[in-house]
Amino acid sequence: MSIVNQWAFIGVFIAVAWMLPVLPLVISWVFRPRRANAIKMQTYECGMETVGDTWVQFKVQYYIYGIIFLVFDVEIIFLFPWALAYNQLDFFAFFAGLLFIFLLTDALIYAWKKNALEWA
């Protein structure tokens, strides 16, 4: 299959696949009862009335994990071409990869030492 056809398959796949979860929703829409009232639609909070706004400022820790993840994920994407061509490269490729992975590890050690990995 040519490369265009490959991605055409993925395109058709996405076009068809989203219908599969939508289908039961549509069937449900036809059959389900509709007896909504204001009390039923209240937000659940262990039987209490909800207090305050839900969408509040959240802990910065989650954001830090997001950032560390981003650093790693982007760098790993750069490692994939290296791993892919690894068998055809000479011994120097190992040291080149090592240097890159060292930079990656460096970021991890820095985050570790800065206590960014502690759940405080």
Next chain:
Amino acid sequence: MQTCVNVVETMVPCLVQGGVDPGLAQFISILLGVVLVSAFPLVLVILLIWVERKIAARVQDRIGPNRVGPWGILQNVADAVKLIIKEDITPAGADRLVYNAAPIIAMLSVILIWAVVPFSPVHIGVDLDIGVLYFTAVSSIGTLAIMMAGWSSNNKYALLGAFRVVAQLLSYEVPFVLTLLVPVMLAGSMSTQDIVWGQVGMWYIVVAPISALIFYIANLGETGRAPFDLIEAESELVAGYNIEYSGMKFGLFMANEFMHAFTANLLFAVVFLGGWWGPGATEIPFLGFLYLMIKTTIVYIPSLILRATIPRLRVDQMISFNWKVLVPISILNVVVMALLIKIVQVAGIAPAPGETDFLAHLPMTVVLLLGNVGIGAGVVTVLRNAGRRDRMEAQDLVLEPNDEKSLSVTVAH
């Protein structure tokens, strides 16, 4: 007429012969493949939920579903009907568009993975040359869906569940992707089909057991299953991100979780257990499909038993386990494996590409396996020392109050 013997495998020339436009014939063949591949997991999930409930029941000394149909096998059909006729409730103040889109996107992300799963030497949705990257990318869309569900529900528990998703699913994706570098290095290709062909002589679980173990654990974390099911910890978050969902939308999230767990193990079987490879698989494609399903079940059942037996970790434990144990080990693993693979190549004992003979793979396997044993021994030693240090510190904390009893205990030590 010769090309029209087997309709499934030679559909395009068959249709063209019948007078259909070649472009349209290509499209019809793609469409048929898409429908087959995408509908299969949905049919499978009904069986999977039954299997899971039966096994969980056995672990807890119950019988499990046993009323609807033989051995209760139709229980989930009944459950699906129940969910369909349930009233759908959107909580007040919810972000409606995001709220309704979330279960669809969650389901979509898992179904899309199946496009690159090789079922047999000839049967694969599409053999993308970046298959590994594709399934990693697509499966992380699921994280987004859970985030959307938690954020849009306008519920504090759901929001907390969504926050934990960021911490957990994102974190566990790092070792997940890092370990995938090793099979890619060994196979010299990112296509899932090529990775299976690369294992014809020797399965990668033998060549790289540490990678396989990390991949398995990261898979458990990625799918949000026990002991890593913090995003829906019942005791703290009631239900987590899907707390406000009812009816079929909840059903989609539930089906998605079971499907994702199976799909993750399917990927494990493809990447480390040789996929469809087995005796006779190249001649009879159906046999390959059977082998793949058997291998997946062999790794799927232990994950179910794990889910039913192991208690849930705390958030801080789980996060530090990932960043301080799994990620360093997977980095070390990649470096050591890269070094050994290069040494094996330079020494000239690496098997030729496409070598199917078991013996030709033996020297390389022995070298890499020894390397893995080395990594394993080193890691266990370091972890044991760290664990001992932690226990000592914990002991000191307990003994800190200045009463006589604890002092005498300290002296006795």
